[in-house]
Structure formats: structure tokens, C-alpha cells
Amino acid sequence: MEPVVSMECYLIxxxxxxxxxxxxxxxxxxxxxxxxxxxxxxxSTDINFAVFNRFLYPGQLEGMFFTLFxxxxxxxxxxxxxxxxxxxxxxxxxxxxxxxxKLKD
Amino acid sequence: MQNVLxxxxxxxxxxxxxAVFSVxxxxxxxxxxxxxYLLFVLFATAGLYFFLNYSFLxxxxxxxxxxxxxxxxxxxxxxxxxxxxxxxxLFSLRRWLAxxxxxxxxxxxxxxxxxxxxxxxxxxxDAEIGMKQIGHTLMGTQKGQYLLPFEVMSVLLLACMVGALxxxxxxx
Numbered sequence: 265m266e267p268v269v270s271m272e273c274y275l276i277x278x279x280x281x282x283x284x285x286x287x288x289x290x291x292x293x294x295x296x297x298x299x300x301x302x303x304x305x306x307x308s309t310d311i312n313f314a315v316f317n318r319f320l321y322p323g324q325l326e327g328m329f330f331t332l333f334x335x336x337x338x339x340x341x342x343x344x345x346x347x348x349x350x351x352x353x354x355x356x357x358x359x360x361x362x363x364x365x366k367l368k369d
Numbered sequence: 370m371q372n373v374l375x376x377x378x379x380x381x382x383x384x385x386x387x388a389v390f391s392v393x394x395x396x397x398x399x400x401x402x403x404x405x406y407l408l409f410v411l412f413a414t415a416g417l418y419f420f421l422n423y424s425f426l427x428x429x430x431x432x433x434x435x436x437x438x439x440x441x442x443x444x445x446x447x448x449x450x451x452x453x454x455x456x457x458x459l460f461s462l463r464r465w466l467a468x469x470x471x472x473x474x475x476x477x478x479x480x481x482x483x484x485x486x487x488x489x490x491x492x493x494x495d496a497e498i499g500m501k502q503i504g505h506t507l508m509g510t511q512k513g514q515y516l517l518p519f520e521v522m523s524v525l526l527l528a529c530m531v532g533a534l535x536x537x538x539x540x541x
Contacts, residue, residue, distance in 0.1 A: 351537055
């Protein structure tokens with residue numbers, strides 16, 4: 265049976281999202297904006313897991329559970345990263361990446 | 370036939386929302402706007418999961434991201450009081466190298482995706498997975514079942530909750 269939308273369409277969408285995240289990760293100067301870019305990268309890999317599971321091995325559930333655990337891990341990562349960012353803000357009064365080396369002093 | 374056309378239009382809308390808003394989220398100067406665009410991208414991703422008939426996954430995505438993570442982002446943006454990012458100069462070397470790497474990466478990934486021959490499967494690709502099957506898979510200890518990762522995840526969440534409290538508390 266032919267699927268409604270082919271697998272390549274999903275993969276192209278997720279690769280656009282992945283590389284948008286990479287671009288943001290390189291160019292952004294604010295720590296929170298960098299974290300938002302990382303979130304884009306993680307979500308695009310989640311889409312890939314679900315799509316490969318659905319189109320290549322529809323009888324199994326591995327990709328779906330990898331996505332589930334990956335969502336949990338990225339939520340944990342966000343919580344710790346935001347705690348660190350708030351602590352940096354308390355010490356430096358801003359969250360720009362170029363000021364981070366002042367933390368060593 | 371009509372149904373297939375409607376489904377394709379819905380997929381096109383979701384794909385356009387993801388592509389446009391993920392680019393806007395990394396290009397806008399206001400961090401609060403970036404968080405809002407990220408929320409739209411995550412909503413459309415949940416829509417893609419529903420589209421793939423992974424309803425449970427879509428519901429988890431909506432709950433965890435829209436309910437938890439975005440709220441964390443908005444609070445941290447407001448707490449750190451840095452809504453406006455100072456602009457990168459238009460002709461900086463870093464921006465152009467990043468743009469080059471990104472466009473090259475998209476082109477390479479697209480070429481590999483479209484030229485690769487994917488293996489075909491005989492099984493139907495749109496069967497909904499029952500909640501009972503998901504529950505048994507999550508709570509079983511046999512091969513292909515995920516009780517151990519589930520418990521490890523709970524320990525990870527506990528550890529990161531304690532870690533976030535310790536890192537984020539005020540030192541007197």
C-alpha cells in the first residue's frame with residue numbers, strides 16, 4: 265500500500281530543522297537562544313526516529329520508545345541548563361556567551 | 370482520492386510551519402519571540418506525530434514541551450531580563466561561515482536522502498498502536514521491552530531535579 269506522504273518529505277523537513285538549529289547554535293550570543301537552537305536539533309532527531317520506525321519497521325516499537333526517552337532526556341537537560349543560566353545571571357548580571365570566561369575569576 | 374489530497378495539504382501546512390518557524394526562531398533578535406516560534410515548531414512536530422498515527426507520542430510531545438519546557442524558557446528569559454540580543458554585524462566571518470556550513474549541510478543531506486534507495490516493507494505503514502501494547506512494552510522485562518530504561522529515566526529525572534535545585538538556589 266502506498267503511504268500518503270513519502271518518507272523523504274518527513275526527512276527533508278527534519279533536516280531543515282536540524283540545520284536551522286546548527287546555524288543558531290553557531291551564531292547566537294545569548295545562552296538561552298543557544299539552548300533554543302539545541303532544542304530544535306533534538307526535536308528533529310526525534311522526528312527521524314519516529315519516521316524510520318513507521319516507514320521501515322512498522323511492526324516494531326523501538327523508534328517510538330527512543331523518541332519517548334529522548335523527550336524525557338531533553339526535558340531534564342533543559343531544566344539543568346536553565347538552572348545553570350540563572351546562576352550565571354546572578355554572578356555576571358547577563359547571559360552573553362563571550363562573558364562566560366569571567367566565571368573563572 | 371479526495372481524502373489523500375486533504376491529508377497531503379495538511380502535511381504541507383505542518384512542514385511549512387516547521388521550516389519557516391524554525392528558521393525564524395534562530396534569526397529573530399528578540400529572545401521571547403524565539404521561544405514563541407520554538408513553541409509553534411514543537412506544536413507542528415506533535416502534529417507530525419499525530420499524522421504518523423503515533424497519537425501517544427504526539428500527546429507526550431504536547432504535554433512535555435508545551436506544558437513544561439516552554440514555560441521554563443519563558444520564565445528564564447523574564448528572570449534573566451535579556452529580551453533583546455545585541456545584533457551580530459551583518460558581514461561577520463562567523464555568520465557567513467555558519468551560513469555556508471548550514472546550506473552545504475542541507476544540500477548534502479538532501480542529496481543523500483533523495484539518492485538513497487530505502488528498503489521496502491510489506492506491512493501496512495499506518496496502523497495505530499494500541500495503548501495496551503504501549504503499556505506492556507513499557508512495563509515488561511523481556512526482550513524488546515523497556516522497564517529498565519523507564520526506571521533509569523526516573524532516576525535521571527530525580528537526579529536532575531536535585532541538581533537543578535542545588536545549582537539554582539541562592540547562596541546566603
